[in-house]
Amino acid sequence: MSKKEFTALLIFISILSCRPQNSNKREVLVGGPCEGCEAIYEYGDMRLSSTDTLPEFKTTEPKLKITGTVYQNDGKTPASNVILYVHQTNRKGIYPTKGNEKGWARRHGYIRGWVKTGEDGKYTFYTFRPSSYPDRSEPEHIHLTVKEPDKNEYYVDSFVFDDDPLLTKSNRARLDNRAGSGIISPVFQNGILVAERDIILGLNIPDYE
């Protein structure tokens, strides 16, 4: 073997060893690709419980309580240890930042929260009704991401408001109903809007098994 051939052989071997193991296995993401879903891990040292109160709840109107039950894919069995992450705009329709944010908070802003369900699958967020973007290009919405044990995180339909004039017929027709419908109909109870939404894991989620 000439020196040239030996060098070529070495290069060939090093290329082979760089190939990932199981390269024939394609990793399928539950729910498809999702930009920013990793923000669900940005709760830091917060101890998650089934209830969370978002920043500026106390000082902002109209206050909103969103509550419901997370169910397994059968739609009946309460799902425990499921993390839900929400983020939303403020009353000006922007995702406000303080300037010192790291990670996805730079885009999602600080009006966000996390819960983790217990045995009964129940969850509650105390927040306020967001506003639509200043250009009114989208209905008012609260983004929602889910992380259940043994699955990658995935986004589900945002909370949107049945009485929002921007939630048009064509808008409604485009909804995917991921994890069930996100359309909520809050009612005033003791000075706070209360809305219910149950979440069915995996419902209308691509590649969910």
Ligand SMILES: [Fe+2]
């Ligand atoms: Fe948004």
